[in-house]
Amino acid sequence: MQYSFFINLTHAGSLVFGSLILLWAISLKFKDASLIDIFWGFGFLLVAVACLVMSQDNTLYTTILTALPILWGIRLTLYLAKRNIGHGEDKRYIAMRKRAERKGLSENNWRLRTLFTIFFGQGLLIMIISAPILFASAHASNSPEITIGPLVYIGVIIWIIGFLFEAIGDAQLSTFMKKNSNFKGKDADKPVLNLGLWKYTRHPNYFGNACIWWGIWLVACNSNFGWATILSPLLMTLLLTRISGRDLLERQMKQRSAYASYIEKTNSFIPWFPKK
Known part of the structure; x- marks a missing residue:
């Protein structure tokens, strides 16, 4: 199983980081580092495709395990591409570029910094969060007799709920x-x-995004020691709530007068009926 895992990791990593280098080169041409945002869902799609291709036996379990991130990756990539392309570089990256200029960083050094911090940084996150897919598909490849247990059904249901919440x-x-x-x-x-x-x-x-990855993790728990990849949904939830998601957005939104009332009435993350 260890051999299959490292085969998956090597092929998926090569695909993800090779694509990131190509995307980085394109971003230099258009001076738009925010192209990396569109890649987020697509990177997980690449990992899942690599695991599916490398699987020795594409069982129903392997198909379900890889189909979930592939479907999510397709939807998110198309949504972000439609939303972002043609609107110029995101203000976050413009601010980073200006800070680098004020510090006297040369253009070449700035380009290298974007490659290793922005592009490869996202690639590293993708590989860490993809652990349930990499691990469980490797186990399934060595255990073609693996059956579909209750955790798979529960995980798929949670994934569907998350997918609908995110898409809607x-x-x-x-x-x-x-x-x-x-x-x-x-x-x-x-x-x-x-x-x-x-x-x-x-x-x-x-919230939907978090549910998607908790669902994928539960599907991975159907394999031996799949539970050990719990860092994946925990890290995704942390990113969505504390690092680059909810908290970052709400710091920007709090300047709106109507948002204070909205905060008082509406749950921050987990859905519930609004307060009166």
């Missing part, structure tokens, strides 16, 4: 943003989305 939440946000794209007032007076799923949680898309 993103669609509702896109509609809201389009409807208010011509808002002319002050930034503090911008309206806040509090309808649909956003009535029950301030971040339905992030």
Whole structure:
């Protein structure tokens, strides 16, 4: 099993980091480091495809295990590509570039920094979070007789709930943003989305994303020692709530007057009925 795991890790890692180098070169041409954001879901898709291709026996279990991140990766990549392409570099990367310029960092050094911190940094996260797929597919490859247990069914149900929350939440946000794209007032007076799923949680898309990876982990737990990859959903949840997701976004949103009332009435992450 160890041999199969390292085979999966080597092939998936080569595919992910090779793609990142190509994407980095494209980002230099267009001076747009935010292209990396579109790659996030696609990177997990590549890992799952590599594991599926390297599997000695594509059993029903292996198919389910790899289909979940592939379907999620396709949807998220298409959504982010449609949302981001043609809108220029994200302000986060513009700010990073300006800080580097103020510190006297040369253009060549800045380019190398983006490769190793932004692009390869995301690649490392993808490989760590993909541990359940890498590990469980390796085990399944050596145990073709593996059966579909209750954890697989529970994991798939949680994944479906998460997928719907993320997809519907993103669609509702896109509609809201389009409807208010011509808002002319002050930034503090911008309206806040509090309808649909956003009535029950301030971040339905992030909640859905977390559920997706807890579901994948549960499917992986059907294999021996799959539970040992629990760092994967924990890290994804941490990213979504503390590092680059909810907390970062809410620091920016709190300047809006309507957002304070929204915070008081609406659960931060786990959906529940709004407070009266």
